[in-house]
Amino acid sequence: MQTNAEAVDTPLDSALSKTKDPQYRMVNRIMCLHNYQPDALIETLHAAQDSFGCITLETMRYISHMLHLPLSRVYAVATFYHYFTLKPPGKHRCVLCMGTACYIAGAESIEKAITEKHHISPGETTSDGEISLLTARCLGSCGLAPAAIFDDKVMGQLTPKNVLKQLQDWRDHVADT
Amino acid sequence: MTDHRLQNSVRQRHSLHPEDIVTLVIDGQQLTADPNDTLLTIAQAHNIHIPTLCFLEGISAYGGCRVCLVEVEGYGKLVPACLTHPAEGIIVRTQSPRVIEYRKKIVELLLSERNHICSVCVTNGHCELQQLASTLGITHIRYPGLFPSLAIDASNTRFIHDPNRCVLCSRCVRVCAEIEGAHTWDIIHRGIKSRVSADLNQPWKEAVTCTGCGKCVQACPTGALSEQGKAVGEMLKKRYTESTT
Amino acid sequence: MSLTLEELNDIAEKELSRQQQFSRQIRVCCAASCLSCQDADLTQQLQQTARQQAMGETEIKPVGCLGLCKEGPLVSVHPEGTLYSHVQINTSKAILLSESSLPRPSAIDPGQSLFFTRQNPIVLRNSGSINPERIEEYIAVGGYKALYQAIRNMHPGEILSQIQQSGLRGRGGAGYPTGLKWSAVAKTKSTQKYVICNADEGDPGAFMDRSVLESDPHSVLEGMAIAGYAVGAQAGYIYVRAEYPLAVQRLRTAIRQAEKFGLLGNNIFNSSFHFSLTIRLGAGAFVCGEETAIIASIEGLPGKPRPRPPYPATSGIKGCPTLINNVETFANISPILTRGSAWFAGIGTDKSKGTKVFALAGRVKRTGLIEVPMGTTLREIIFDIGGGISDNGTFKAAQTGGPSGGCIPKQHLDIPMDYESLASIGSIMGSGGLIVLDQSSCMVDVAKFFMEFCTSESCGKCVPCRVGTMQMYTILDKITRGQAQLSDLEQLEDLCDLVRSTSLCGLGQTAPNPVLSTLRFFRDEYISHIQDQHCPAGVCSLLTGK
Ligand SMILES: Cc1cc2nc3c(=O)[nH]c(=O)nc-3n(C[C@H](O)[C@H](O)[C@H](O)COP(=O)(O)O)c2cc1C
Ligand code: SF4
Ligand code: SF4
Ligand code: FES
Ligand code: FES
Numbered sequence: 025m026q027t028n029a030e031a032v033d034t035p036l037d038s039a040l041s042k043t044k045d046p047q048y049r050m051v052n053r054i055m056c057l058h059n060y061q062p063d064a065l066i067e068t069l070h071a072a073q074d075s076f077g078c079i080t081l082e083t084m085r086y087i088s089h090m091l092h093l094p095l096s097r098v099y100a101v102a103t104f105y106h107y108f109t110l111k112p113p114g115k116h117r118c119v120l121c122m123g124t125a126c127y128i129a130g131a132e133s134i135e136k137a138i139t140e141k142h143h144i145s146p147g148e149t150t151s152d153g154e155i156s157l158l159t160a161r162c163l164g165s166c167g168l169a170p171a172a173i174f175d176d177k178v179m180g181q182l183t184p185k186n187v188l189k190q191l192q193d194w195r196d197h198v199a200d201t
Numbered sequence: 202m203t204d205h206r207l208q209n210s211v212r213q214r215h216s217l218h219p220e221d222i223v224t225l226v227i228d229g230q231q232l233t234a235d236p237n238d239t240l241l242t243i244a245q246a247h248n249i250h251i252p253t254l255c256f257l258e259g260i261s262a263y264g265g266c267r268v269c270l271v272e273v274e275g276y277g278k279l280v281p282a283c284l285t286h287p288a289e290g291i292i293v294r295t296q297s298p299r300v301i302e303y304r305k306k307i308v309e310l311l312l313s314e315r316n317h318i319c320s321v322c323v324t325n326g327h328c329e330l331q332q333l334a335s336t337l338g339i340t341h342i343r344y345p346g347l348f349p350s351l352a353i354d355a356s357n358t359r360f361i362h363d364p365n366r367c368v369l370c371s372r373c374v375r376v377c378a379e380i381e382g383a384h385t386w387d388i389i390h391r392g393i394k395s396r397v398s399a400d401l402n403q404p405w406k407e408a409v410t411c412t413g414c415g416k417c418v419q420a421c422p423t424g425a426l427s428e429q430g431k432a433v434g435e436m437l438k439k440r441y442t443e444s445t446t
Numbered sequence: 447m448s449l450t451l452e453e454l455n456d457i458a459e460k461e462l463s464r465q466q467q468f469s470r471q472i473r474v475c476c477a478a479s480c481l482s483c484q485d486a487d488l489t490q491q492l493q494q495t496a497r498q499q500a501m502g503e504t505e506i507k508p509v510g511c512l513g514l515c516k517e518g519p520l521v522s523v524h525p526e527g528t529l530y531s532h533v534q535i536n537t538s539k540a541i542l543l544s545e546s547s548l549p550r551p552s553a554i555d556p557g558q559s560l561f562f563t564r565q566n567p568i569v570l571r572n573s574g575s576i577n578p579e580r581i582e583e584y585i586a587v588g589g590y591k592a593l594y595q596a597i598r599n600m601h602p603g604e605i606l607s608q609i610q611q612s613g614l615r616g617r618g619g620a621g622y623p624t625g626l627k628w629s630a631v632a633k634t635k636s637t638q639k640y641v642i643c644n645a646d647e648g649d650p651g652a653f654m655d656r657s658v659l660e661s662d663p664h665s666v667l668e669g670m671a672i673a674g675y676a677v678g679a680q681a682g683y684i685y686v687r688a689e690y691p692l693a694v695q696r697l698r699t700a701i702r703q704a705e706k707f708g709l710l711g712n713n714i715f716n717s718s719f720h721f722s723l724t725i726r727l728g729a730g731a732f733v734c735g736e737e738t739a740i741i742a743s744i745e746g747l748p749g750k751p752r753p754r755p756p757y758p759a760t761s762g763i764k765g766c767p768t769l770i771n772n773v774e775t776f777a778n779i780s781p782i783l784t785r786g787s788a789w790f791a792g793i794g795t796d797k798s799k800g801t802k803v804f805a806l807a808g809r810v811k812r813t814g815l816i817e818v819p820m821g822t823t824l825r826e827i828i829f830d831i832g833g834g835i836s837d838n839g840t841f842k843a844a845q846t847g848g849p850s851g852g853c854i855p856k857q858h859l860d861i862p863m864d865y866e867s868l869a870s871i872g873s874i875m876g877s878g879g880l881i882v883l884d885q886s887s888c889m890v891d892v893a894k895f896f897m898e899f900c901t902s903e904s905c906g907k908c909v910p911c912r913v914g915t916m917q918m919y920t921i922l923d924k925i926t927r928g929q930a931q932l933s934d935l936e937q938l939e940d941l942c943d944l945v946r947s948t949s950l951c952g953l954g955q956t957a958p959n960p961v962l963s964t965l966r967f968f969r970d971e972y973i974s975h976i977q978d979q980h981c982p983a984g985v986c987s988l989l990t991g992k
Contacts, residue, residue: 065746070688070727081401094384095400095410097747103389103402104748104905107688107730124651124845124881125807127895160689161732161899164653165479166807166881167516167814178482264753265907267948278955279947284753306944310913343937344917369906388906391731391748393916395906 038082039089050075051083055090062091065101069108077113114149114156116194118187119173123162129169130183135159137184142191155191227293234287241269241282244295251295252304252333255370256283257420260379263371267307268333271295279303305337313344314393315351316365322424323436329422330368351396356404357411359429360418362397367425369395373417385411397425448708448716451594454585457707461586468505471524472541473574476508477660478692479653480518485534488519492538499543506542510661512574514554514561515814521551522574529554560830561812566793568801569777570817573661578696581703584664590709592780596672597717605676605783606632612787613799618644618735618772619850619876620952621798621865627769630759631677634767639679641670642763642770644740645686645693648732649848650899652879654803655773657815659686659693662777663700667723669776671710672783674721677769681722685740688727697725732849732903736951737770739905750905751951772877774803794820798864802875808845808882811836821862824854828882839884843967847876849896849903850956852963853889872963874956888985889968890975894922896960904953911954914945918961925972926986928979935972939965 042048054071058064068091072083079102088098102108118138122131138157139145149156165171168180174190223236227244234243239262244251254266262283270279274292279300287293294300311317312334319325351364371388374397378384385408389398399408418426419438427436465471474489475481492506512520517531521541530541530551540548556562567573576583584590596605610625631639643666647655659666670682686694701723704710712720726744733739734749737758743749744763762768778800782790791799798820804827807813811833818827824844828834835841843853852873854861861867865875883892897919906912921938924930942958949955965972974980 063744063746066729066743067727070729084401094378094387096384096387096389096398099398099401100387100389101746101748104391104750105729105731107728122650124649124848124879124895125813128808128881128883128887128892161648161650162653163478163482164656164690165482165515166651166653166805167479167518168483169807171482178478180483263907264950265909267908267910267950270948281753281950303944303948306940307909307948310909310917313917314909314913344913345920347913347916347920368909369912388748390906392901392904392906393912395912 036089039086042086047075048086051087055087060091062093065091065093065098066105069098069102069105073108078109078111080110109147111149112153114153116155116191117158117173117175118155118191119158119160119163120146121161121163121165121169121171122159123166123169125162125166126170131170134170134172134182134184134187137188138191141188155194223287223289225287225289225291225293228295236286236288238286239283240271240280240285240287240293243287244282244293249295251282252336253283254329254333254368254422255372257372257376260372260375260420263375266311266368266370268304270300270303272297272300301337305339306343308334308337308339309342309344311368312339312342313346315367316346316348317423321433322366323427323431323433324424324438325434327434327437328424347393354405355429356406357413357429358406359413360405360415361427361429362399362405363425363427364396365425366423367397368423369397370422371397372420372422373397373426376416376420381412381414381416383410383412383414386417448713450716451598454590454594457582458586458588461582465505465586468503470504472504472506473509473512473522473524474506475510475512475518475520475522475574476578477511477515477657478690479515480512480520481692484519488521488533488535488538491535492542495539495542501542504542507577508579509575510573510578511570511657511815513565513570513814513816514812516812517554517814522556527556529556561814561816561833564822564826564831565817566801566819567817568781568790568793569658569665569774569803570661570815571781572665573657573815576662578661578663579699581664581700581707581709584662588784589664589780590668592783593668593671593675593709594715596675596783597715597719600783602632602676602678605672608783608787609676609779610787612782612790613794613797614775614778614782614790615798615865616772617774617778617802617877619847619874621875624771624775627759627771628673628677630757631679631767631769634760636767638764638766639677640763640766640768641674641677641679641682642740642744642758642768643670643682643684643773643776644735644737644770645684645690645773646728646732646735646740647687647690647773647877648735648903649850649877649879650732651807651845651848651881652805652877654805654815654878656687656690656693657805658773658777658803659690660696663693663696664704665777665780666773667700667704667710669779670723671714671721672779673769673771673776675719677767679767679769680720681724683724683726683744683763685726685728685734685744688729694725694727701725731905732899733905733951733953736953739951740770741768748905750907751953753950774878795862795864797866802863802878804863804878804880806832806880806882808880809836809839809884809886810834810882818863820864823860823862825859827863827880828859832882835882835884839886841882842885842887843883843889845881845883845892845960846879847874847959848879849899850874850952850959851876851879852959853883853892853967855967872959872966874959886983886985888926888981888983889964889971890922890926890981891983891985893961893964894919894926897922897957900953900957904957905951908948908950908954910945911949911951911957914941914949915954915957917941918945918958922961925975926981928975928986930976932973932976935965935976 050071084098144157146159171180254268255263264281264284269282272294354362374386489508521533522529533551537551540550614624615621731749734743738751739749758768803817901915904911
């Protein structure tokens with residue numbers, strides 16, 4: 025059974041080491057701020073995703089231990105909310121807006137173009153780990169529809185062509201270096 | 202759990218202050234009841250049958266299956282009998298053509314959601330979903346089947362989890378968390394992708410919190426949770442929370 | 447620290463005299479939409495240039511949304527009030543230096559533009575004129591005086607009756623009378639009560655609440671504190687989407703400043719009233735806008751609704767009485783107390799008082815954030831304020847209320863925008879998303895879009911919504927692919943009735959609305975997809991080939 029396989033690293037040991045782990049600083053700080061109350065779960069998961077880019081099983085096990093929450097509850101919350109991801113993100117992030125204004129302005133054709141060219145659907149990352157495609161509901165830039173976020177920059181008035189170009193630039197940049 | 206049941210029956214029989222009693226009408230019967238009881242328990246106590254699926258005596262009510270919906274005169278919306286308390290003077294109809302028709306469609310939706318082919322199921326003949334469908338006179342499902350094909354978990358030496366037969370009633374989740382105190386199960390993801398899973402979405406045998414008590418198997422209304430080694434129709438569930446009525 | 451009225455006035459005066467040092471003010475819009483199209487930090491660039499040129503008499507400050515989002519980045523210059531659009535670094539210098547040789551951005555005179563003259567800002571009163579990150583500027587325009595009045599000079603009952611008399615109704619969608627809601631919470635005997643500000647803004651084409659939070663966060667905090675005093679709550683939560691990082695950051699700044707000034711915390715204005723605020727981040731679930739789901743989410747659970755009653759007013763967070771209002775509802779509170787309920791009740795229609803903020807988007811010339819008196823007609827909004835349909839298109843319908851709402855077709859263009867009128871034609875006011883559609887949109891496709899949204903946002907707790915919306919989506923998908931029969935349409939309508947009548951929460955109960963409303967006004971489009979395998983708008987690609 026799994027517990028045997030992990031015998032060297034009991035939940036307690038692993039939790040103890042994480043309380044001091046600098047990578048877990050944010051996560052620990054949020055839990056402490058909330059007095060380790062169970063209602064801090066969502067805030068803590070946010071901190072974990074900010075720190076690691078995604079929420080791993082190991083992190084969930086740790087949070088469950090520290091907040092005295094059932095493992096299944098932590099997993100349920102992490103998968104109920106679509107903002108959380110359990111998969112490591114790609115190096116670059118393209119968040120396509122699928123809000124009403126962007127949809128009627130043709131966001132779907134952009135999504136199709138990306139899927140065709142790079143073989144990824146929303147929620148997936150290219151096999152080389154370069155690009156993650158995500159979707160969002162309204163970026164609040166409806167006036168510039170269709171809009172998307174490329175890494176951290178919001179861009180508007182997109183067409184399949186200029187989006188593909190942007191993604192290609194990311195790829196080419198890799199080839200250069 | 203026993204306490205809770207005791208309280209219920211005691212409440213119904215004695216010790217009600219006159220000002221704590223409400224009068225109501227269910228299906229034409231004039232009744233008096235404790236306002237802390239639900240329409241479902243009141244109806245049951247008077248031999249009025251309201252179908253249920255996610256309700257299980259002894260654990261908290263959920264209100265998810267919508268099979269117990271009833272009509273209350275003057276209320277804009279239908280209400281779930283398992284969670285609705287009586288107000289003074291209300292007139293309840295549990296068998297109006299409208300609610301019967303809705304119940305039928307809801308159960309048909311459930312049957313269209315996943316694979317419910319009874320002829321190969323261990324609970325065939327003892328399944329609450331099957332009974333519900335037959336009581337409601339369902340012979341044909343008007344909606345096309347969605348039938349995702351989900352992996353069966355037979356890793357546990359004593360039990361089997363077949364999500365293809367799950368109706369997401371959450372009875373296993375509640376019985377495990379509220380009675381056994383283990384909280385091994387929970388419903389993960391959401392919407393049509395919802396699934397029952399153990400611990401961190403692990404095979405059952407790896408779920409460290411599971412005590413192996415089997416309460417979830419007994420609580421499950423369908424063949425989604427069953428004991429290993431049963432042939433078709435052999436899985437009978439012991440309702441350890443069986444009601445006295 | 448606790449503030450006295452004199453100290454509050456002091457802060458205001460100091461700030462005003464600081465502003466008077468400047469003869470000229472350049473306001474740079476720093477709300478999310480304009481920020482997203484600036485080619486670099488405009489405010490910083492302008493401030494740097496001003497320093498280099500030793501232009502001490504000009505103040506350059508970041509402000510909230512200036513309204514005309516499509517024309518961004520926007521910059522306005524005062525005292526003239528000229529509004530410059532599409533300002534980039536190279537053209538911004540011309541505004542600052544007023545040198546004619548430099549390339550100039552195009553200018554708009556707000557006094558002449560119907561976009562601005564038709565509006566009546568109450569909620570957006572400070573939006574675009576104050577720096578949202580400086581509490582002093584909010585205080586200088588009279589901010590937090592209403593809170594002082596409330597705490598020091600008014601009995602909670604007086605506030606309740608003021609709000610009731612104003613006729614204010616909830617701006618989150620359903621339009622429940624705010625005064626009644628507050629009274630219900632105030633009536634409860636509990637010593638522990640909560641106030642929640644619903645800033646989850648889930649409608650996928652709406653950004654009013656976001657703009658208010660980014661442009662004038664203190665107006666929401668003040669409204670919440672007044673509510674806390676009126677209903678007897680000591681703590682509040684602001685539940686805001688994680689997708690709005692800028693709004694979250696400005697809220698955090700605002701709360702910190704208010705705490706520092708003693709406007710939040712213990713013994714506010716030396717009274718016995720305590721009120722603290724906490725921000726809670728959403729995590730991408732539309733259903734968390736629903737009242738019982740928001741409470742579950744704040745408690746750290748999956749956002750699954752539970753049946754009401756009991757209503758949050760009697761049993762909310764941790765079982766305590768809880769007041770839930772929308773961002774815009776709270777932003778209306780301070781003006782009502784300051785200017786009186788009679789003034790507020792004088793705006794709008796018989797049953798819908800005050801103003802409504804709309805996020806105007808889609809196929810309309812001037813998209814952006816607008817605030818108009820209730821009862822303004824749809825025609826005025828789209829053709830006067832919005833400037834008509836973009837690219838010389840023809841108007842087909844306006845969508846209000848997002849996934850819970852419906853479409854308003856051409857024959858109803860003169861409908862007054864108020865709760866009852868919209869409901870009478872099968873739409874809803876919703877939270878204020880208003881998307882204009884032209885001939886290039888297929889109404890079946892629009893219905894499918896919203897149904898897809900509902901299936902992916904359904905929490906999955908109850909059967910009719912979890913499975914029913916999926917079945918409806920399957921039928922709509924079949925129709926758009928030309929593979930449906932007329933009997934499918936019957937099935938679709940039947941499912942609409944089932945899901946609406948038997949779902950547990952508002953999401954499921956309203957999910958059929960976009961379908962019902964498009965069926966009501968555009969049935970011929972459905973028929974044409976089914977019988978002729980033809981999409982009149984040419985959107986559904988698998989059909990047009992035929
Ligand atoms: C599925 C669903 C989503 C909702 N989303 C929002 C929302 O994003 N913002 C909001 O203010 N209210 C939303 N509401 C309405 C709220 O439940 C609630 O009625 C409102 O916040 C009350 O505030 P008000 O009285 O000020 O309108 C939603 C309701 C439902 C059923
Ligand atoms: S496994 Fe059984 S008890 Fe659990 S949710 Fe599914 S049907 Fe209900
Ligand atoms: S109507 Fe939909 S969102 Fe609401 S409780 Fe039911 S499944 Fe969940
Ligand atoms: S719909 Fe895409 S930004 Fe609003
Ligand atoms: S038994 Fe009442 S909703 Fe399921």
